[in-house]
Structures are given as C-alpha cells and as structure tokens.
Amino acid sequence: MADTGFLPKENLPALLEALSKKFAVFAPVLDGEVVLFKRFAPGATLCLTRPANLPPKGIIFPQSETLFNFNFKKDPEDPKKTSLELKENLDFVPTIIFGSRPCDAQGFRIYDRVYLETDTADPYYKGRREKTTIITLACNAPSPGCFCTSVGRGPAESDGSDLMMTELGKGYFFEPMTEKGKEIFKDSLFEDGSAYKEQAQKAHERVSALVKKPFAILEGTPEKLLSLFENSQFWEGETAKCISCGACTYLCPTCYCFNITDEQVGNSGERIRSWDACMFFHFTLEASSHNPRQNKHQRLKNRVGHKFSYYPKKYQGVIACCGCGRCIRYCPMSVDISEIVAHAQGA
Amino acid sequence: MSSIHNPYLPEIGTVIKIIDETPNIKSFQVVLNNPEKMKNFTFEPGQVGQLSLFGVGESTFVINSPPTRMDYLQFSVMKAGEVTSALHELAEGDQIGVRAPLGNWFPYAQMKGKQILFIGGGIGLAPLRTLILFMLDQRADYGDITIIYGARTPNDLCYKDELKEWEERSDVNMILTVDNEFPGWDKRVGLVPNVLKEVAPSPENTVAITCGPPIMIKFTLQALSELKFKDDQIITTLEKRMKCGIGICGRCNIGTMYVCKDGPVFSLTQLNELPAEL
Numbered sequence: 001m002a003d004t005g006f007l008p009k010e011n012l013p014a015l016l017e018a019l020s021k022k023f024a025v026f027a028p029v030l031d032g033e034v035v036l037f038k039r040f041a042p043g044a045t046l047c048l049t050r051p052a053n054l055p056p057k058g059i060i061f062p063q064s065e066t067l068f069n070f071n072f073k074k075d076p077e078d079p080k081k082t083s084l085e086l087k088e089n090l091d092f093v094p095t096i097i098f099g100s101r102p103c104d105a106q107g108f109r110i111y112d113r114v115y116l117e118t119d120t121a122d123p124y125y126k127g128r129r130e131k132t133t134i135i136t137l138a139c140n141a142p143s144p145g146c147f148c149t150s151v152g153r154g155p156a157e158s159d160g161s162d163l164m165m166t167e168l169g170k171g172y173f174f175e176p177m178t179e180k181g182k183e184i185f186k187d188s189l190f191e192d193g194s195a196y197k198e199q200a201q202k203a204h205e206r207v208s209a210l211v212k213k214p215f216a217i218l219e220g221t222p223e224k225l226l227s228l229f230e231n232s233q234f235w236e237g238e239t240a241k242c243i244s245c246g247a248c249t250y251l252c253p254t255c256y257c258f259n260i261t262d263e264q265v266g267n268s269g270e271r272i273r274s275w276d277a278c279m280f281f282h283f284t285l286e287a288s289s290h291n292p293r294q295n296k297h298q299r300l301k302n303r304v305g306h307k308f309s310y311y312p313k314k315y316q317g318v319i320a321c322c323g324c325g326r327c328i329r330y331c332p333m334s335v336d337i338s339e340i341v342a343h344a345q346g347a
Numbered sequence: 348m349s350s351i352h353n354p355y356l357p358e359i360g361t362v363i364k365i366i367d368e369t370p371n372i373k374s375f376q377v378v379l380n381n382p383e384k385m386k387n388f389t390f391e392p393g394q395v396g397q398l399s400l401f402g403v404g405e406s407t408f409v410i411n412s413p414p415t416r417m418d419y420l421q422f423s424v425m426k427a428g429e430v431t432s433a434l435h436e437l438a439e440g441d442q443i444g445v446r447a448p449l450g451n452w453f454p455y456a457q458m459k460g461k462q463i464l465f466i467g468g469g470i471g472l473a474p475l476r477t478l479i480l481f482m483l484d485q486r487a488d489y490g491d492i493t494i495i496y497g498a499r500t501p502n503d504l505c506y507k508d509e510l511k512e513w514e515e516r517s518d519v520n521m522i523l524t525v526d527n528e529f530p531g532w533d534k535r536v537g538l539v540p541n542v543l544k545e546v547a548p549s550p551e552n553t554v555a556i557t558c559g560p561p562i563m564i565k566f567t568l569q570a571l572s573e574l575k576f577k578d579d580q581i582i583t584t585l586e587k588r589m590k591c592g593i594g595i596c597g598r599c600n601i602g603t604m605y606v607c608k609d610g611p612v613f614s615l616t617q618l619n620e621l622p623a624e625l
C-alpha cells in the first residue's frame with residue numbers, strides 16, 4: 001500500500017457510502033444557507049467549499065447529552081420506602097468526522113488536555129473520542145476572519161486529524177496521520193497518491209500565505225493579558241459592543257464549558273450535560289446572589305483570558321484558539337477576538 | 348455499572364440524621380449505602396463533596412466531619428438557592444447522591460507543632476470544624492488552638508453544642524462574638540475582624556485559617572496583616588459556583604486555578620498570585 005492516496009472527485013460519494021457501512025459518518029452538508037455536519041446518507045449534497053458554520057465539536061461533545069438516568073422505585077410492601085437506581089450509558093458507536101477543517105480537528109486537541117489527559121478523565125468524551133476518526137480537508141482559501149497562522153497553526157495543520165485530504169483539481173490527495181487514518185486508507189477506492197505530494201505541499205504553502213495575520217508573535221501575551229486584568233477601562237472599551245449573547249462560544253471549536261441540570265417526569269429522569277457559555281451572567285452567579293463576573297467586560301475578559309493566557313499557562317504555551325474566525329464572522333456586533341488580543345499586546 | 352470510573356456518577360447515601368443548626372442552616376449526616384464503599388471512603392480535612400437531589404440538582408459542600416470520625420459524613424447546608432432549599436425539605440432516611448471527596452485540603456502536616464488560629468463567621472465555621480475536630484483528635488500534634496467565631500446573632504451560631512464543649516476545654520481558647528447586643532448574650536459583641544484585633548494573637552509560629560462571608564474575609568485579611576501575619580501564614584478556603592467538581596466545566600476558575608480541583612484551600616500567598624476575581 002502506498003503512503004499517500006488520490007481519490008477522483010466522482011468517487012467521493014462511493015467512499016462515504018462504503019465508510020457508512022462500518023461507521024456513523026458525519027459530513028458537512030448544506031442546510032438552507034448554512035453548512036452543518038450531519039449524518040451522511042447516500043445522495044446527500046456535501047459542501048466542501050467553505051468551512052461549516054458550526055464546527056463538528058458536537059459529534060464528540062454533544063450540545064446536550066444524558067450523563068445518567070435515575071429512577072425512584074417504591075417498595076410495594078412499604079410504599080413509604082423508596083429506592084433509587086442510577087444508570088449510565090457509556091456505549092458509543094464507531095464514528096467518522098469527514099471534511100472537518102484543520103482548525104476544527106485541533107479543537108479536539110485543546111479538549112484532550114482537559115478531558116482526557118488528567119487524573120479524572122471524562123468517560124463520555126473519552127468514549128466518543130476514542131471511537132472517532134477525523135478526516136480533515138486542508139483549506140484551499142482562507143475565510144473572512146480566519147487567523148490560524150497567527151496562533152501557531154495553519155490551513156493544512158494535521159495535529160488532531162487522522163487522515164488529511166487536500167483538494168487538487170479533479171480529486172483529493174490523502175495522507176494518513178495516525179493508525180486510525182491508515183485503517184480508512186485501506187479502502188480500494190484510493191489510487192496511489194505519491195505523484196501528487198509535491199503539488200499538495202505547494203497548495204498548502206500558497207494558502208498559508210493568504211491567511212491574515214492580526215498579530216505577529218504571541219510570546220509574552222499570557223503575561224500581558226494578566227497584567228491588564230484589573231484595567232477595567234481597557235476591557236470595558238474592548239467589549240463595549242458585546243451583547244453577551246454567547247454565540248461566539250457555541251460556534252467555537254475550543255470552547256468546552258458546560259452546565260449540568262436534572263430533568264424529571266414522574267418517577268424517573270435524567271441528569272443532563274449541556275454546552276454553557278462564560279458570556280452569560282448566570283454562568284458564575286452564586287445562590288447568595290454574589291457574582292464574580294457580573295459585568296459583561298469581566299465575562300469577555302474571561303473568554304479572551306482563558307484562550308490566550310490561562311490555558312497556555314497551564315499547558316506548555318498552547319493557545320486555546322485555533323484561529324477559525326467563526327466568532328468574528330458570526331458575531332452580531334462584530335466583536336473581533338484577534339483585534340482584542342492585538343490591542344492588548346499594544347496596550 | 349461499568350468498570351470505567353465515572354466521576355459524574357454519584358454514590359447513593361442515606362441521610363441518617365438532620366440537625367437544625369440555625370434558623371437557615373441544617374447539618375446532614377450521610378452514610379453511603381454500599382457498606383464496602385463507606386468502609387473504604389477516605390478524604391482529607393477541607394475536601395468537599397457534591398450532594399445530589401435527583402430531579403433538582405447538585406451543590407458543593409465541605410465535608411465538615413473529620414476523617415478521624417468515619418461513622419458518617421456530615422455536610423452543613425445554608426438555605427439559599429434551589430438545591431439547598433430542597434435539601435432543607437429532606438427527612439431522616441431519605442436517599443441522597445454523594446460525589447466526594449473533591450478538591451484539595453488544609454496543609455495540616457505543615458501546621459504540626461504550630462499555634463493554630465481559627466477565624467470563622469457564620470456558615471464559614473463548617474470547613475474549620477473539620478480541621479478543628481481533626482486537630483482535637485490528635486491534640487498533642489499542635490500548639491495552642493484559638494478559635495474566634497462570630498455570627499450576626501447568637502441564634503446564627505452553628506454547632507452550638509460543640510462551641511460549648513470547646514469553651515469548656517482548657518486546651519482551646521474559644522472566643523465567641525455576635526455583631527450586635529442581644530438579650531441574654533454575655534460574651535463579646537463586635538464584628539469578627541474587630542474582635543480579632545482586640546484579641547491580637549501573636550503571629551509567632553502561628554497559622555491563621557479563616558472562612559466566612561467575603562466581606563468578613565476581606566477585613567480579616569487586613570486585620571491579620573496589621574497583626575503582622577505574613578501571607579504564607581494565612582490560609583482560607585473559597586467558594587464558587589461549581590458544576591463538574593473536577594476542573595472541567597469552566598465556571599469556578601480564578602485565572603488558571605479551578606477552585607473545585609486546585610482549591611478550595613489556598614494560602615494568601617497563592618491567592619495574591621491569581622487575578623483579583625473573587
């Protein structure tokens with residue numbers, strides 16, 4: 001078997017159909033005007049020309065999921081006596097994320113350090129992550145707001161991906177990055193790709209040069225942000241436009257905060273985990289009514305601080321932002337995190 | 348249940364006793380239903396747990412019985428929000444979920460041989476109670492023990508029976524105070540930080556451990572500083588809104604530190620290195 005492969009564009013549906021027999025395959029499809037990762041079904045119209053509006057994070061970290069079910073049982077002999085049963089479900093199906101972008105795939109690496117590489121690994125994340133293979137499409141043009149090269153990444157970065165693909169004219173060049181990726185690559189639909197390797201390399205370099213660079217270096221940024229922590233004038237100015245809607249966090253491939261709530265009907269119910277957002281007033285509101293982040297500038301400061309200061313300080317300098325630009329593209333008030341960081345560097 | 352450790356899955360316990368501490372604080376003594384798990388349960392003084400009422404939710408409370416007394420785990424709950432109000436409706440014999448122990452603990456090993464100064468306000472005595480009882484159970488390991496404890500009124504003082512016991516002990520210097528004059532109250536009157544300044548304990552070879560409402564903590568830290576206590580001689584235990592309890596869900600961070608996992612116990616030296624976001 002060759003190290004790399006080539007797949008003519010017309011064979012892509014056949015590949016996905018073949019993979020769908022063994023995996024739950026999620027791929028970007030056009031839904032009205034937005035591109036979303038959806039379960040692939042034969043005949044689906046893929047949209048690989050621009051990054052999906054919502055990253056594929058929900059496939060491994062669902063927007064809402066049941067942590068366990070609880071059930072109160074009354075003793076028929078003594079109805080005053082109730083016993084309680086908890087049931088968790090940690091069975092997950094083999095899954096493929098097809099057509100994620102390098103920024104999306106790296107988002108999972110940001111999660112891994114928090115959810116897996118700790119003494120209390122998250123069994124739900126772990127279960128899905130281990131069963132998921134990520135096939136990533138290198139970007140062939142930057143989207144508005146993208147700034148991946150400024151956060152030490154790039155439009156063809158392979159970290160976090162199992163199999164990389166690059167669009168080259170009439171087909172896609174494939175390169176497996178992990179054992180999981182090699183498994184997929186075994187499919188007979190692939191032709192030998194060695195003749196295309198150089199062409200792919202050149203395409204990567206070309207796109208990389210096109211990505212905007214709002215800031216040149218990040219060295220010293222974590223410390224700089226910390227030094228500005230009590231400068232509320234700076235933060236109030238930077239966040240004046242923000243309406244605390246939280247869209248940035250829901251669209252972000254590296255935002256991973258969650259809430260835990262209970263829902264009950266009759267004698268049984270579920271404990272549910274759902275995405276949450278540090279942009280919301282209630283996120284840190286305590287029962288005493290004390291709130292350490294009661295103003296919006298304190299909340300946005302936490303989002304910027306977490307990505308560009310706290311996380312890198314905790315994890316060997318890794319910036320918890322992939323530069324995908326979604327929070328910039330889709331912010332209803334045009335708040336631009338790359339601008340805030342650039343301003344902080346110059347403040 | 349699966350063999351993978353699931354940190355979100357509570358153990359089921361039974362509330363064996365409920366004590367009315369104050370008009371809005373109750374203590375719950377809990378025993379895990381699985382005798383093997385109860386027997387093997389270990390924790391350190393200062394660690395917290397999440398109590399679950401299924402269908403309502405979870406909240407974080409310190410385990411305020413010491414690891415030297417393992418007949419049950421005790422939690423004290425001030426009625427404030429949804430979960431705490433529901434907890435106050437419990438009856439003895441009711442089932443409850445417990446995820447514990449979580450977080451770090453008081454560095455008691457480094458306190459051996461030192462004079463210990465506890466400064467508590469209101470429900471803030473709960474975490475101190477764990478350490479006080481732990482130290483009293485190993486009394487010879489520690490020097491003088493002084494406890495300054497206050498509440499708004501005499502009715503708002505927690506653990507009244509124990510306060511009386513500690514007052515009667517010759518090896519504990521117990522100082523009680525209430526904010527204002529109160530019929531029948533013959534002890535000190537005044538806010539905890541002011542009483543601390545009046546008592547003026549020496550910082551010499553002393554560790555101060557404080558917990559209480561934020562405003563009390565603020566002025567207590569100032570008072571300790573006036574009494575020439577150094578930052579590394581001052582230890583406090585913090586509270587934040589928490590959900591996961593394992594440093595993931597993102598709401599209890601102060602900069603890089605998660606109060607649920609890296610805390611709740613911090614020295615003032617450590618706190619001073621963090622952004623001011625209490």
